[in-house]
Amino acid sequence: MTEHSAIGIFDSGVWGLTVVRRIMERLPGERTVYLGDTARVPYGTKSPDTVVRYARACADILLDHGIKLMVVACNTASAFAIHVLQQELEIPVLGVIEPGAEVAVHKSRSGRIGVIGTAGTIRSGQYVEAIRNLEPKAQVFTKPCPLFVPLAEEGWTAGDVPRQVAESYLKELMEEQIDALVLGCTHYPLLKRVIGEVVGPDVALVDSAEATAAIVEQVLGGLGLLAPAEIKPEHRYLVSDDPDSFERIGRAFLGRPLSNVEWVDF
Amino acid sequence: MTEHSAIGIFDSGVWGLTVVRRIMERLPGERTVYLGDTARVPYGTKSPDTVVRYARACADILLDHGIKLMVVACNTASAFAIHVLQQELEIPVLGVIEPGAEVAVHKSRSGRIGVIGTAGTIRSGQYVEAIRNLEPKAQVFTKPCPLFVPLAEEGWTAGDVPRQVAESYLKELMEEQIDALVLGCTHYPLLKRVIGEVVGPDVALVDSAEATAAIVEQVLGGLGLLAPAEIKPEHRYLVSDDPDSFERIGRAFLGRPLSNVEWVDF
Secondary structure (H helix, E strand, C coil): CCCCCCEEECCCCCCCCHHHHHHHHHCCCCEEEEEEEECCCCCCCCCCCHHHHHHHHHHHHHEEEECCEECCCCHHHHHHHHHHHHHHHCCCCEECHHHHHHHHHHHCCEEEEEEEEEEHHHHCCCHHHHHHCCCCEEHHHHHHHHCCHHHHHCCCCCCCCHHHHHHEEEEEECCCCCEEEECCCCCHHHHHHHHHHHHHCEEEEEHHHHHHHHHHHHHHHHHHCCCCCCCCCCCCEEEEECCCHHHHHHHHHHHCCCCCCEEECC | CCCCCCEEEECCCCCCCHEEEEEHCCCCCCCEEEEECCCCCCCCCCCCHHHHHHHHHHHHHHHCCCCEEEECCEEHHHHHHHHHHHCCCCCCCCCCHHHHHHHHHHHHHEEEEEEECCCCHHHHCCHHHHHHHHCCCCCCEECCCCCCEEEEECCCCCCCCHHHHHHHHHHHHCCCCCCCCEEECCCCCHHHHHHEEEEECCEEEEEEEHHHHHHHHHHHHHHHCCCCCCCCEEEEECHHHCCCHHHHHHHHHHHHCCCCCCCCCC
């Protein structure tokens, strides 16, 4: 494992590519290897034990690629499995929760912070813990928004239905007068516009993917493991369901075409 | 394998219990063993290859219990894997699609039949094929309704949001003047009321679970494999995610408490 090694990223499906995209934008010389567990997606509705089991399996496959740092791009897997992986692995392991929490604390002036995510992510309490660790006086209000995932997946991101769903989900948080809202699921940035309309311009929206890419750079820099400038580094993709459909759909998330998609047996 | 053997039923999750419930109501003397692949749920968004792979794994586990007949309670698995399982296994294998198609053909007077289901079920074309096999002159109109599953799972079954989602999904089918509509997913009967309001009283709604239980009785009867009257037959449950939460949630679908829930490793 050297500075030439790849950054490994895994997610329950295709949406973690939004994190890969931010990493590529910020660190264009880095090799990456991405694993999307598209056959067993989603993780957000599953029990902690099952999520930890699947996260360990994903980590094992990425480790076989000799990676120098691992990013758990899935909020649910970050919530349940990050500490397990950090203890068990010898390379640094970063989730998306601590980076999102850090940006939320920076952006909030009142210390009243909202967090939305899948049922699993919210139930884990990890965002609340991460925010309180950074700012013990912060008041954190949470709300699971399970219907946002299928809405985003269906591309149903404008019009009456997503607006009413968002109003229904966000009502309680708005009554708590939050001034920052963490979009604690890789899917939610696709609904950023409708969420922004419902919460209004005085609530800062926090996208964990951007925050995570910044931390990846800091950690690699701190360890002296940033890649020397390389032109066109290699990017590989591993998926547990159909590689062709991943290649087709992934393009939209990554903002560029992707190839080298291999199937892994889960 | 004798008439004392159990009926095996599998589904991608907990919702196949709606089929078990109908079987228990109709055949109260039969033993059952149910497998819910709750760790890898849902199947409706996955590729045919992955669904066939998972269906085979489910079938193998049920066969270890010496069952006399297998019911594939999941519409997506029925669509993609039923013919494979029917060829590979030595016991009868029934899906939910043919029974649903049969009832739809009976109930429709005009021969204009609507079918709704997951993206995978609709893409497979299996309902259209099954209906046309029974009634070549039938005109079948289909529409995937992916948001119905999370709405049902969230218990969001009344009010503006489900009504608007239903109106949006069913608009095209209503323009085709259907007079029967197959609810081609185990979740959809939970939205029966709102779907009924949108399509009106002149469209007959077809619930495949009921239709399937009737066919199970016919097939077992035909093979001389109906269980002799037994008081309190044994019912077993196998799941790939958390057994406790299955036991808690399953009660509502089954209409009675359930125990004997075991974990299987997928």
